[in-house]
Amino acid sequence: MKQLVILSGKGGTGKTTVTAALAHLATQTQRVVLADADVDAANLGLVLAPVTEESHDFTGGRIAVIDPAVCIACGRCAEVCRFDAVRPGSAYAVDPIACEGCAACFYECPVQAITMTPQRAGQWFVATTRYGPLYHAHLFAGQENSGKLVTLVKQMARLRALDDAADLLLVDGPPGIGCPVIAALSGADMALIVTEPTVSGAHDLARALGLAAHFNIPATVLLNKADLSPVQAEAIVAYCAAQSIPLVGRLPYDPAVAEAMVRGEPITAGDGPVSAALREAWARLQQQIFGDAP
Amino acid sequence: MKLAIASGKGGTGKTTVAVSLALSLATANAASAPLFLDCDVEEPNAALFLRPEISARRDVGLLIPVVDMARCTACGRCAEVCEYHAITVIGKQVLVFPELCHGCGSCTRQCPEGAIHEELNVMGTLECGRAETIEFFHGTLNVGEAMAVPVIRQLKAWAIPPDVGDRPVILDAPPGTSCPVVETMRGADAALLVTEPTPFGLHDLRVAVEVARDELGLPVAVVVNRDGVGDDGVDAYCAAESLPILLRIPLERAIAEGIAHGASLVDIRPEYQTKLAELWEAIAELL
Numbered sequence: 001m002k003q004l005v006i007l008s009g010k011g012g013t014g015k016t017t018v019t020a021a022l023a024h025l026a027t028q029t030q031r032v033v034l035a036d037a038d039v040d041a042a043n044l045g046l047v048l049a050p051v052t053e054e055s056h057d058f059t060g061g062r063i064a065v066i067d068p069a070v071c072i073a074c075g076r077c078a079e080v081c082r083f084d085a086v087r088p089g090s091a092y093a094v095d096p097i098a099c100e101g102c103a104a105c106f107y108e109c110p111v112q113a114i115t116m117t118p119q120r121a122g123q124w125f126v127a128t129t130r131y132g133p134l135y136h137a138h139l140f141a142g143q144e145n146s147g148k149l150v151t152l153v154k155q156m157a158r159l160r161a162l163d164d165a166a167d168l169l170l171v172d173g174p175p176g177i178g179c180p181v182i183a184a185l186s187g188a189d190m191a192l193i194v195t196e197p198t199v200s201g202a203h204d205l206a207r208a209l210g211l212a213a214h215f216n217i218p219a220t221v222l223l224n225k226a227d228l229s230p231v232q233a234e235a236i237v238a239y240c241a242a243q244s245i246p247l248v249g250r251l252p253y254d255p256a257v258a259e260a261m262v263r264g265e266p267i268t269a270g271d272g273p274v275s276a277a278l279r280e281a282w283a284r285l286q287q288q289i290f291g292d293a294p
Numbered sequence: 295m296k297l298a299i300a301s302g303k304g305g306t307g308k309t310t311v312a313v314s315l316a317l318s319l320a321t322a323n324a325a326s327a328p329l330f331l332d333c334d335v336e337e338p339n340a341a342l343f344l345r346p347e348i349s350a351r352r353d354v355g356l357l358i359p360v361v362d363m364a365r366c367t368a369c370g371r372c373a374e375v376c377e378y379h380a381i382t383v384i385g386k387q388v389l390v391f392p393e394l395c396h397g398c399g400s401c402t403r404q405c406p407e408g409a410i411h412e413e414l415n416v417m418g419t420l421e422c423g424r425a426e427t428i429e430f431f432h433g434t435l436n437v438g439e440a441m442a443v444p445v446i447r448q449l450k451a452w453a454i455p456p457d458v459g460d461r462p463v464i465l466d467a468p469p470g471t472s473c474p475v476v477e478t479m480r481g482a483d484a485a486l487l488v489t490e491p492t493p494f495g496l497h498d499l500r501v502a503v504e505v506a507r508d509e510l511g512l513p514v515a516v517v518v519n520r521d522g523v524g525d526d527g528v529d530a531y532c533a534a535e536s537l538p539i540l541l542r543i544p545l546e547r548a549i550a551e552g553i554a555h556g557a558s559l560v561d562i563r564p565e566y567q568t569k570l571a572e573l574w575e576a577i578a579e580l581l
Binding site: 008009010011012013016038039040041043046061062080082083097098100101102103104107108116139141142143144146147174175176177178179180181182196197198199200201203204207210211214215225228229231232253255258259261262264 | 302303304305306334336337339342343375377378396397398399400403404435437438439440441442468469471472473474475476480493494497498501504505508509510523524525547550553554555556
């Protein structure tokens with residue numbers, strides 16, 4: 001079983017559109033398990049019409065809670081908190097959004113007014129889709145530990161892929177390069193980085209490639225909206241060539257992509273230019289991931 | 295007013311709106327030009343459009359524990375109090391894992407031997423400079439580092455003076471809705487959410503509204519970018535939630551091409567200068 005993670009650095013370059021299309025193409029010959037590792041803004045389900053089979057609570061970290069009946073308002077908690085999470089008053093109180101759960105106040109409180117309380121931080125789901133099982137999650141607004149939840153979703157999806165003797169675990173990653181991205185990338189056989197020919201796309205592509213290299217994961221690039229700026233597109237192609245990073249394809253800028261999203265269909269369900277380019281890209285990707293014998 | 299510009303979904307045009315809003319305010323009132331903070335430290339892009347002249351730079355990170363083994367008795371108290379498993383005692387050895395450490399200082403305070411002191415573990419850099427009259431600040435998380443929040447927190451502390459008063463402050467947020475976005479929005483007076491009228495845009499706008507309005511209690515307004523691209527779900531949602539849509543930017547290839555090359559919206563379409571200055575006034579009235 002091979003694990004392919006789709007990343008971008010910059011948001012909005014088309015990761016989820018590409019993931020849904022690859023799921024559609026891969027299942028024509030392979031057994032696939034899907035994981036949506038963007039737990040802040042999980043969109044893969046919007047294209048795959050999942051039917052939820054299981055849902056589970058995700059308990060993130062613990063946060064500090066001050067018992068106002070015990071608090072003597074000495075202010076020691078606020079003094080040791082480095083996250084600006086303690087609000088002074090006749091009894092002190094912890095801002096649950098700012099609290100990082102370090103327990104520094106818990107250990108310092110002279111009257112033991114503080115308890116560390118587990119937080120229900122999100123939910124994760126197992127669903128069936130027309131392309132195979134989908135593991136996805138929702139981190140509640142403003143919660144911490146998105147990296148932990150991504151790791152959990154990926155672990156569950158990976159076990160399912162092993163149980164089902166799947167050929168491919170396809171992971172739709174989050175934007176950025178921080179903790180949830182590192183969690184999404186961890187253990188992958190290959191990272192497909194979807195970029196666009198813009199100054200921001202090029203800048204963020206370099207950082208995403210740097211991250212893949214940092215964790216020794218082979219990377220390959222797909223250029224979306226390739227005809228938006230021929231100058232920027234050539235700059236990205238030249239950059240990839242200079243770094244010896246393969247380019248698996250170029251997709252044209254096409255409003256049909258948004259129309260397919262509105263219909264809840266993968267773009268490859270139709271036969272426009274983006275669909276054709278993705279089919280070619282998938283053929284090359286398969287070579288890169290599986291070699292000659294898929 | 296301190297305004298955070300966020301979106302949930304990435305690539306909806308946060309930086310496009312934030313940059314052109316800053317340029318519009320600087321033109322409208324040169325005496326009170328805005329402070330601009332690019333808080334997307336994982337992928338900071340605003341400098342590509344504002345092209346500031348950088349005048350100062352500093353390393354940032356967290357204070358992490360360093361153990362003086364001459365004084366350590368391997369009692370294990372440090373590991374016991376660490377919620378992040380960032381310090382562990384094996385036999386007579388103490389191991390510190392900087393990538394797990396949140397820099398809370400508990401191990402240092404709790405060590406009965408006073409054997410721990412703290413040193414800065416560099417995770418990124420902050421830079422400031424000027425783009426015309428705009429005072430520009432951004433942070434960059436080093437590639438391979440996981441934690442964006444400390445960089446954002448220190449960027450804000452460095453950039454926003456306590457006496458900032460009525461000066462406009464624009465905070466360009468990262469995508470998503472978890473802790474880096476919350477850290478950007480904390481202390482802001484209002485949030486401007488930039489979305490696109492597609493199912494993805496709508497789904498992520500809902501989550502962004504949960505963070506900004508429901509969790510943080512901020513007044514929220516919406517910009518619809520690439521207007522005309524998808525369906526009318528975002529309009530229906532904003533109407534139902536009484537969220538004002540203060541600006542619509544149409545889907546136009548000329549705008550997308552200009553931004554691809556690093557031009558700002560007000561360079562490409564100068565009429566947005568007035569529209570954005572009016573948008574700022576409209577948000578001020580929501581407070």
